[in-house]
Amino acid sequence: MKRIQVGLVADPAAPAEIARRLIDLEPPGGEDRDAWDIEMVCEPFTMGSEDVDAAMARLRDHARQHEWDVVIGLTELPFRDVDDGRYLLAETDPLRRTAVLSLPALGGLRMQKRARLAVRALVAGMAESTQDEHSGPLPRFTSRWRLLVGMVLANRPWLLVPGLKSALVAALTTGAVATVNSTVWQLAGSLSWWRLLVAMLASISLVVAWLVVDGELWDRPDDMSAAARERSRLYNTSTLVTLTIGVLICYLALYVVNLVWALFVLDPAVMGGYLHVSLGYGDLFVLTWFVASAATVGGALGSGLESDEAIRAAAYSKREEERRNRLAQERS
Template sequence: MESVRVGLVADPAAPTEIAQGMADLSPPGGHVAWDITVVSEPFTTGSDDLRTAMDRLRDQARDRDWDLVVGLTELPLHDGDGGHLLADTDPDRRTAVLSLPALGGLRVHAQARRAVRTLVSTMAEPGEQDEQRVVLPRVRGRWRLLVGMVLANRPWLLVPGLKSALVAALATGAVATINSTVWVLADSMSWWRLVIASLASVTLVVAWLVIDGGLWDRPEDDSPEARERSRLYNASTVLTLLTGVVICYVALYLVNLAWAFFVLSPDVMGGYIGASLGYGDLVVLAWFVASAATVGGGLGSGLESDEAIRAAAYSKREEDRRERLARDRQRT
């Protein structure tokens, strides 16, 4: 049976993991076998021009004697007119690029598998000579891409990167929960002030992480593409950090609530502040303490440097890719 040599070139980390799961990919109908080789290489590093990335992929195909090649990247692809791409295909050179975040972040492995099968099948067909682009819808597609970028950052893994802040916040909360002055303050707080306190505490911590970690991306030039890329990078960074900090906030609240129910009695608190209190007031107390402790613990998080925090920023990962590529070139 005739076989087609297919190369899958994937950015390091998650794209490589996804590509490795496609080593057994077969064509629809099974008339021609696919001989698939997976290579982990940051082929999009430092290339804002999609053509440059396609040229790198074609060089890989020529050097490795592949019939066609597909690149998998975690970076957003731009169409040059302010829109975003799911995939770009050059059947003439039998080269394609797939943007994984544009899949939306849900069931990425299955969606990427289907997309790669379609791309390879299209390029393997004789007579397909026109460039084919899969353009995302202007508004809905941008949100889909942004969600995909945030989920690709895996914000839940940010929690270990904030471990020292979380420990500090837990210690602060444990002490504040049994402080009589805090009881008085919590009893005086209305629900809308508690909501504002929660929002303010989370916002302050996110802002501090961005500033302290130098995570804010600035466009390299004044081109619309560079500005749009920076907006996407910064939006995904902020949303990733926001999700991670909210997870920490909820965990802190639950721990504080359990601690309050364990060590405090509403009757004792009520007798001290001269009010009739119930267990619902312990819920309010834990809420207030979580907001205060989040600020206290979060502002101390800048004392630690963790790769999980850097990984929340696409721009920092791009820097890491460039450094990795430079090291590889020095070795060769």
């Protein structure tokens, strides 16, 4: 039994964290298999600034430098097959024992477990002369929708909330004042449910649009090729979905806080007597719905939005741009 030197080259942040937990990875098949010694290197591994062949060549350079027998690249960026344009889960070069794995292509859920199974299959398939039946086949391609879900979850839209802290504070202040305003009560009571729904969707859409414009998050293709346009569409779709989920989380939080505030400070009977209408506690839910929509737009757009790391991280193109810059600095 010999020891096989395995190298993992991982993107910073989430891919590097996944790779660190793969250091103890063991080959399938038990004690009769060759042992693996795994080493991890963390560096920007952008696929957008170079094609797959150049990326594989970089991995082979790492293998020669570190004297690895097998090298696997782990990246959070999507990449496509140069021949048919389908999105790849993994690209392999069994002859040179080199492979690259796109983590979002795994689907975004149970990432550590799926990455572990995928890396084990890749290493086992390249370390042995034949594919081990215990390692299982690893599909080369993935669907666009599965990749998109993985990209959105990799963006972690719930972490957008800290990037909107000033907007949330302003919206909460606006909502607290609007809740006790008689005119707001009259407006909320005059709106049908579908108008309230349209107001909610419009407020969320306006904030998402402002985030894209203010943060310059819209990706434009480097050229007019079909591949470049498709990549921009994928990036922009993942950005819009990520921002929409993040803003929706903020909206729901704003609704809950305003509802608690309204239930604490307001007596519907008193407000109904002032407005000469019959009001109950059920009307507070309608009022809070309207206030949440108005406060989302007024508070967020009126206070300005932070273009900080939490917001920029929602765009794959921004992360790729940062990787390109770091990679260029390292090579200069």
